[in-house]
Amino acid sequence: MNSVFSNKKAIMIFVLPTLLLFCTIVLIPIVVSAYYSLLDWNGISKGTFIGLDNFTQMFQDPRALKSIYNSLLFAAASIFIQLPISLLLALILASSVKGEGFYRTVYFLPVLISTVVVAQLWSKIYNADYGLLNTMLENIGLSSLAQDWLGQKDTALAASFIPTLWQYMGYHMLLMYAGAKSISQDIFEAAKMDGASRMRTAFAITIPLMKPILKVCLVFSVIGAFKVFDLIYVLTGGGPLFSTEVPSTLMYTTIFGTYQYGYGSAISVFIILECLIVTVLINKFFKIE
């Protein structure tokens, strides 16, 4: 009895520093942001309490709705384009192909590069005047397709999604690869002896056993999509004409461009709630399965 009690104390002491750090840099700012979101405040003078008006304004603001719509599209692209490709790569790599380590490093490399560098790289690829993409199209005789990818309303959104999808593909691949690798070899051997094809092994054994890691990947990629900021900010800044606006870039411009700290905080609170709800939903979904 005594030993358990002292054990708990020890646990508490060890956990406390991290908990305090977590509270000061994560929980407190969230609570403070939530409070700011109830104010009409320019960040300098004293704010006035206006209740949930910022949130009502947000759901009537076409620009905010458009940004939410864009982030939902982005989340969908992450789930249906990014994750399947990551899974495919992970499965191929995990099935002991030649040069496994080399490919693993190559696919993971973009994750290590700073997002701003990635954004600069892609903005040069997309450049209308000297960009790699347009030059390539011209060289293969498709110069009619060459265009200002990031400067047009109808291409900018897709063009700004691709770099993020590309960058984090390796990250999800590595998580899934680790999940696939941790499955006991005995099971695969048994499957082989039963004459199961590679495809069948993947769908009947590997993927079902990877379920916990797939859940983690799904949560990460959806949350990542909801709060994407740096890449869009550097590539387009939300433009042209708000066509690539996402909630976080809108939050940035409302706070630092127009001094609406209250409204901007409301957007950040919305992003947090959105992420929380989706996390809970994904957990529920995986439980039902």
Added chain:
Amino acid sequence: MKALLKKSMSLVLAVGIAGSLAACSAGSSEGKSADKDASGSIKLTLWDQSVGNTDPSAKLLPEIIEKWNSEHPDIQVDRSGTTGEQYKTKVKTSLAAGEAPDLFYGMGGGSFMQPYIESGNVLEISSYLTDDIKSKMGPGMAEAIEVDGKIYTLPVYTHIANLYVNTDLFNKAGAKVPTTYTELLDAVEKLKAADITPALIGEKDRWPGMYWYDIIAMRQAGNEAVIEAFKDPSKWDSPEFVAAATKMQELAKAGAFNSSMFSMSYDEMLGAFNAGNGAMMFQANWVNAGIEDPSSAVKGNVQVIPFPTFEDGKGKGTEIFGGAVDGFYVSNTTKHPKEAVEFLMYLSEQLGTQGYLAGAGLPSWNIDGLDTSSLSTLDTSAADIMKTATSFIAWWDNILPADSAETHKNLIAELLAEEITPEEFCKQMAQLKPTELKL
């Protein structure tokens, strides 16, 4: 119990992941070091935005500060520079958090500094100023820096916007340097025919396009009408401003601007102009140094002229876009106001005069007796244009309240993209808030 713990832990984790975004907005606590150190000397911190490669101030500032530090062992200045947009964010965050440095650079007159002046974040320096320093200022500068009869800053440079013309490309196309709107359209046509991009706009940052509409509106309606409209926004919806918006769209439709304007940033625009990829650019004289830089391909081939006047317009060529006075401010939280203002006076005059000679900006200080022979023709032509000035209107995004300035820039982007008609543009302009400044 265990399940609850598990649940709450996963909730906390999720909050954490989501919250890392919000945590970014928590201000860092740097720049508050106005304390005496062991040797008893005073330490002042200075923030500025002069870090660009071709920015002459970036070279001059450290030299001036070093000289000051060696001459004033008891008042040591510690400087840190941050580039443009990030600098604005940095200053805003630190001022809001009450952690501003002793001295900091403030964007020329208007909506950037106004809120801080109003809420008392900035030190009023009138009582610290000597007559000697006032007499050294250029004509009209003492009035230009006053806000409600009070002084918060000293001038460093003045900037005015003019049309930069690549004469080499104009000659190649057989086009004439435009002095009227008709000639401008004509030049656009000839340049296009010669496969040359007539004018460059870095519309990704939105303010370069705003400069074009603003000068067109000033040429069409005249400065006086523009000032009236700043005070009473309903006047934005009048035939003159509709005509200005129509001309802006007409230029866009005629292909005057680069087709890649919406993906081109301000920096890329400068790069393109300096590489000779466009024949015209409407910008302020802070671009001079880059054009005259040895790395520039257009060095010596660029002429700076007043923006063309309009046959049907009320504005004259002597009505100037710009004239905003940039300067440094002293924070109200400084522990050494007297010493800070003393340094401010030294810095402003030194940087103002030496910076003019280095081509950083037009002078705000008395320049009689300075050897100006080293100045580029761009600098002297800009200075000559400023001498002819009959009136000034500073950058509109500084005159309009911050959120109206954003709307103004976004509307112009829509106008350029032909998303709205000139009439709709003016209707929406009439919804802006009136200026908080005394014009």
